[in-house]
Amino acid sequence: MKPDIERMHQVWSNLMIANRKPTDLPQLNFNEIVSSVFSIGPCYHYIIDFYDMSIENMSSGFSDAHGIPAQEIKKINDILSLIHAEDIDFVSKAEKKTLGYIYDTLGKEKFTRYKASYNLRFRKADGSYGLFNHQSLILTMDENNNFIKSLNIHTDISHLIDKNNYKVSLIGLMGEPSFLDIDVWDDRVKPTLPNSFSKREIEIVRLIAAGCQTKEIAEKLNIAPDTVKAHRKNILMKSGCKNMAELTAKSISEGWI
Numbered sequence: 001m002k003p004d005i006e007r008m009h010q011v012w013s014n015l016m017i018a019n020r021k022p023t024d025l026p027q028l029n030f031n032e033i034v035s036s037v038f039s040i041g042p043c044y045h046y047i048i049d050f051y052d053m054s055i056e057n058m059s060s061g062f063s064d065a066h067g068i069p070a071q072e073i074k075k076i077n078d079i080l081s082l083i084h085a086e087d088i089d090f091v092s093k094a095e096k097k098t099l100g101y102i103y104d105t106l107g108k109e110k111f112t113r114y115k116a117s118y119n120l121r122f123r124k125a126d127g128s129y130g131l132f133n134h135q136s137l138i139l140t141m142d143e144n145n146n147f148i149k150s151l152n153i154h155t156d157i158s159h160l161i162d163k164n165n166y167k168v169s170l171i172g173l174m175g176e177p178s179f180l181d182i183d184v185w186d187d188r189v190k191p192t193l194p195n196s197f198s199k200r201e202i203e204i205v206r207l208i209a210a211g212c213q214t215k216e217i218a219e220k221l222n223i224a225p226d227t228v229k230a231h232r233k234n235i236l237m238k239s240g241c242k243n244m245a246e247l248t249a250k251s252i253s254e255g256w257i
Contacts, residue, residue: 002081004085004088004089005077005080005081005088007088007089007092008080008088008091008092008095009053010092011092011095011096011099012050012095012099014096015096015099015100015103015147016146017144017145017146018144018146019144020050020051020142020144020146020148021051021142021143021144021146021148022049022051022052022142022148023051023140023141023142023148023149024140025047025056025139025140025149026139026140042061042064042065042155042156043061043153043154043155043156044058044059044060044061044062044064044065044070044153044154045057045059045061045151045152045153045154046058046059046062046073046079046151046152047139047149047150047151047152048076048149048150048152049148049149050146050147050148050149050150051142051148053075053076053077054074054075054076055073055074055075055076055078055079056149058070058071058073064125065122065124065125065154065156066082066122066123066124066125067124067125067126082122082123083120083121083122083123084120084121084122084123084129086121087120087121087164090120090164090166090184091118091120093184093185094116094118094120094168094184097168097182097184098116098118098136098168098170098182099116099147101170101179101182102114102170106170108141108145110176111138111141111147112137112138112139112140112141113172113173113174113176114137114138114170114171114172114173114176115135115136115137115170115171115173115255116135116136116137116168116169116170116171117133117134117135117168117169117170117171117254117255117256118133118134118167118168118169118184118254118255119131119132119133119134119157119161119164119165119253119254120132120134120164121164122154124156130156130158131156131157131158131161131162131163131164132154132155132156132157132158133154133155133157133253133254133255134152134153134154134255135152135153135154135155135171135255136150136151136152136153137150137151137152137173138150139151155255157252157253160249160252160253161249161253165181165254166184166185167180167181167182167183167184167254168181168182168184169181169182169254169255169256170182171202171255171256172197172199172202175199176199177196177197177198177199178196178197178198178201178202178256179196180196180197180238180239180254180256181240196238197235197238197256200221200231201231201234201235201238202256203221204217204221204228204231204232204235205235205247205251205256207220207221208232208235208244208247208248208251209247209248209251209252214228214229214232232244235247239251
């Protein structure tokens with residue numbers, strides 16, 4: 001195993017509480033999950049089984065993105081080998097930060113209520129490297145509270161952005177708050193929480209990205225237009241964006257919605 005790939009495996013091993021045990025995959029509607037939870041765009045999804053590092057349910061979009069038949073992808077190393085060599089260190093730190101952040105700051109009981117998001121460069125079908133958004137959602141935990149099966153989605157965002165911000169975000173599901181732009185290079189065990197988006201703010205960001213104006217958002221959410229305006233102002237401040245166009249591009253390219 002190459003040293004850079006081995007480093008990734010070491011990150012996952014260090015977060016293991018006790019020996020991993022296999023788990024069954026719950027009944028899932030992948031199309032529904034991908035369309036409602038993850039951002040849209042040219043993408044593919046798959047499942048990692050951390051019990052044996054195998055790949056399941058690889059979607060056909062992988063072949064279009066990387067020029068490799070999806071059925072040839074059997075193990076996680078097959079995917080890790082496509083990462084740009086200069087991004088491996090960041091990716092290993094991003095994995096350590098997001099998974100460790102849930103364990104140490106949010107609580108392991110929240111594992112299945114957050115999706116992690118960050119960007120990295122992957123080798124494309126033509127041999128060049130492009131920026132992709134990586135999102136992952138833990139689906140199952142074993143009896144020892146180890147994460148076992150994870151749904152992952154990779155979206156080609158090279159048409160939207162060409163520079164990585166080298167940050168990670170944790171997007172809350174089922175009413176949990178979202179934490180954006182976490183500093184990967186901060187090695188403190190429990191760093192200060194970054195600005196967070198509430199469930200309502202994420203709803204508004206989604207509607208803004210869909211092209212809805214203030215009045216329409218107010219009607220859809222059954223709230224006052226002035227309340228929407230206040231939310232929009234807070235969202236811009238928290239996201240560091242200057243306007244709604246920048247917010248839309250950032251929220252899509254960084255997997256906030």
